[in-house]
Amino acid sequence: MRVLLLGSGGREHAIAWALARSPRLSRLWTAPGNPGTADFGENLPGVPIADPEAVAELARTLRPDLVVIGPEDPLGAGVADRLVVEGMRVFGPTQAAAEIESSKTFAKELMSRAGIATARARSFEEPSAARAHLRDLARGGDGAAGVVVKADGLAAGKGVTVCDTLAEAEAAVDLAFAGAFGAAGDRVLIEQRLRGRETSAHAFTDGVSVVHMPFSCDHKPAFDGNRGPNTGGMGCYSPPGWLEPGDAGRIQREVTERAVARLAEEGRPFRGVLFPGMMVTEEGPRVVEFNSRFGDPEAEVLLPRLRTDLLEVCEAVTSNRLSELDVEWDERATVGVMMASPGYPGDYPRGAEITGVDAVDADVHVFFAGAERAGGGRLVTAGGRVLCVVATGDTLGEARTRVYDNVARITFDGAHYRRDIALDAGPGAAT
Ligand code: AMP
Ligand code: GLY
Numbered sequence: 001m002r003v004l005l006l007g008s009g010g011r012e013h014a015i016a017w018a019l020a021r022s023p024r025l026s027r028l029w030t031a032p033g034n035p036g037t038a039d040f041g042e043n044l045p046g047v048p049i050a051d052p053e054a055v056a057e058l059a060r061t062l063r064p065d066l067v068v069i070g071p072e073d074p075l076g077a078g079v080a081d082r083l084v085v086e087g088m089r090v091f092g093p094t095q096a097a098a099e100i101e102s103s104k105t106f107a108k109e110l111m112s113r114a115g116i117a118t119a120r121a122r123s124f125e126e127p128s129a130a131r132a133h134l135r136d137l138a139r140g141g142d143g144a145a146g147v148v149v150k151a152d153g154l155a156a157g158k159g160v161t162v163c164d165t166l167a168e169a170e171a172a173v174d175l176a177f178a179g180a181f182g183a184a185g186d187r188v189l190i191e192q193r194l195r196g197r198e199t200s201a202h203a204f205t206d207g208v209s210v211v212h213m214p215f216s217c218d219h220k221p222a223f224d225g226n227r228g229p230n231t232g233g234m235g236c237y238s239p240p241g242w243l244e245p246g247d248a249g250r251i252q253r254e255v256t257e258r259a260v261a262r263l264a265e266e267g268r269p270f271r272g273v274l275f276p277g278m279m280v281t282e283e284g285p286r287v288v289e290f291n292s293r294f295g296d297p298e299a300e301v302l303l304p305r306l307r308t309d310l311l312e313v314c315e316a317v318t319s320n321r322l323s324e325l326d327v328e329w330d331e332r333a334t335v336g337v338m339m340a341s342p343g344y345p346g347d348y349p350r351g352a353e354i355t356g357v358d359a360v361d362a363d364v365h366v367f368f369a370g371a372e373r374a375g376g377g378r379l380v381t382a383g384g385r386v387l388c389v390v391a392t393g394d395t396l397g398e399a400r401t402r403v404y405d406n407v408a409r410i411t412f413d414g415a416h417y418r419r420d421i422a423l424d425a426g427p428g429a430a431t
Pocket of ligand 2: 218
């Protein structure tokens with residue numbers, strides 16, 4: 001099979017690696033790709049992958065048997081719909097189904113119609129009304145200490161501010177309406193702040209059948225102890241030893257399966273990976289957000305645990321035959337540590353030479369994100385999150401020890417990574 005993969009992150013390197021394990025993969029193109037995806041096929045740099053016409057033209061030229069869409073931007077822009085018009089087989093939801101991620105207001109309304117538990121929220125198109133609502137909340141005792149301000153649309157993970165004070169909340173509202181997140185901030189959600197532990201629930205779905213993946217946990221803040229600004233994700237582990245089976249089952253049945261069923265009933269069948277981000281609170285699991293694709297770095301720790309051929313899963317999803325497939329997972333645990341450029345998520349330098357990647361253990365993965373090949377094939381930094389090192393172990397503790405042992409072999413100027421990934425992950429035994 002000939003496959004075109006869209007994206008350039010650690011997630012797409014992990015997807016390319018998983019696809020390349022299939023004996024049936026005959027050719028892989030990745031647009032734009034990174035040095036990791038280049039190991040499995042041809043990179044196509046410079047393709048504007050969120051432009052449906054440009055992707056359709058590329059697909060007409062290449063004639064792939066399958067297109068796999070990694071990131072949210074092309075999904076939100078309707079790239080899948082455009083490719084379907086071209087007669088392509090596409091792994092990734094239509095624009096209408098992807099609205100569960102691309103519009104937080106749509107997601108909230110869908111959850112309300114489907115009876116899915118989430119944080120209370122109101123959406124605003126006027127700064128004055130949003131500020132008045134904040135002051136009401138502050139007077140109500142719950143306090144503005146308990147709010148999260150979110151740009152409605154896709155903002156590359158940057159449109160969310162968890163606020164401790166009324167002043168912070170007001171500043172976040174002003175920032176969003178001032179255009180800090182582009183059109184994504186034309187509408188702003190003010191949401192109740194949830195307290196608890198976060199976990200990522202991923203599932204494959206063909207719009208009807210749902211195959212749940214193991215749970216995983218991302219670490220969003222930049223620094224140890226969950227301090228500092230939120231990032232795209234500094235590390236991840238799977239499975240969470242702390243997650244109670246009862247809560248896991250409720251998330252699968254009362255969140256993921258309800259959302260899939262409701263989207264289908266509303267004429268927006270979802271085909272691809274549905275990923276509810278969950279907060280497990282004292283009152284039970286609550287949805288923080290829905291995503292319409294694999295998480296990054298969640299994909300990096302989940303795909304090494306997938307035993308079934310990913311190409312077969314993609315085929316089953318795109319031909320509505322997911323119920324016929326037995327999807328198997330490795331019992332062992334995985335821990336992934338993201339190595340980032342100094343200064344990330346703020347400004348950071350580029351072009352620092354990366355060394356030691358070849359020194360990692362044979363079964364340890366180095367998934368590239370913000371990295372590129374410079375003159376002479378030298379590997380250099382080219383982004384905030386540079387690479388993700390992933391190790392496997394019989395227990396989370398063993399995977400954790402192994403991943404840090406390997407991270408220590410890789411260097412670049414100012415490399416920053418968290419030392420506490422999976423440190424509080426719970427009982428060691430993988431489930
Ligand atoms: P999102 O982009 O919606 O995933 O939000 C980014 C991060 O902000 C989440 O992973 C949470 O850590 C935090 N967050 C978002 N919404 C809430 C909420 N209602 N309560 C507490 N934290 C939240
Ligand atoms: N790691 C969270 C996300 O990809 O949205």
